[in-house]
Amino acid sequence: MSNELTIKFNKNLxxxxxxxxxxxxxSDWGKFSVISKGDYYVVTIKGEHVKSEACFKDEFSNFVLxxxxxx
Amino acid sequence: xxxxxxxxxxLVFDLNTKIYPKEAIFGACxxxxxxxxxxxxxxxxxxxxxxxxxxxxxxxxxxGEFHNELLNFVHRINIAKQNKKIREYIVERALYSSxxxxxxxxxxxxxxxxxxxxxxEEKYGDNKSE
Numbered sequence: 001m002s003n004e005l006t007i008k009f010n011k012n013l014x015x016x017x018x019x020x021x022x023x024x025x026x027s028d029w030g031k032f033s034v035i036s037k038g039d040y041y042v043v044t045i046k047g048e049h050v051k052s053e054a055c056f057k058d059e060f061s062n063f064v065l066x067x068x069x070x071x
Numbered sequence: 072x073x074x075x076x077x078x079x080x081x082l083v084f085d086l087n088t089k090i091y092p093k094e095a096i097f098g099a100c101x102x103x104x105x106x107x108x109x110x111x112x113x114x115x116x117x118x119x120x121x122x123x124x125x126x127x128x129x130x131x132x133x134x135g136e137f138h139n140e141l142l143n144f145v146h147r148i149n150i151a152k153q154n155k156k157i158r159e160y161i162v163e164r165a166l167y168s169s170x171x172x173x174x175x176x177x178x179x180x181x182x183x184x185x186x187x188x189x190x191x192e193e194k195y196g197d198n199k200s201e
Binding site: 012013014055058061062066068069 | 097098101104109110111112
């Protein structure tokens, strides 16, 4: 059964480039898609374990934050 | 003004970007990135909502520690702003003086105590061949 997870990143705070860099790090976890919706980048992840893994969302957000700061 | 609340072990508070610039907030988050998960959002202008979730429940990371680091970054940013002109002047002066010195080497007088040196123009110049 495929699980789906959605994370919204504010455009004023997070960079699209940072989201893409984080996705490359987590690409093994599932299929990622990024769409721009209003003030947010909406990241959708489809994968078997993305919802069951408690820290996935938090770890991914931290990576995006790290890449935003580093760029 | 900082509004603070704890939801499901997640510390949530709002920060005014006029007091705490975005760079300072990112910097402070970066310091604790190994100890906590951070999520930032901005629903109002000049306001950033910070959500902090500790990685280890035994870790005593609290908002006070985060705010101290935040203050540290604000101070560093302010000092950098205040010293911007003098830093630019020092770099400018260093670059200018290095150019000045290298140019000065060409202008040095040629040392010829026996007075045997003949200028190139005098020895191989157009007038000589004719």
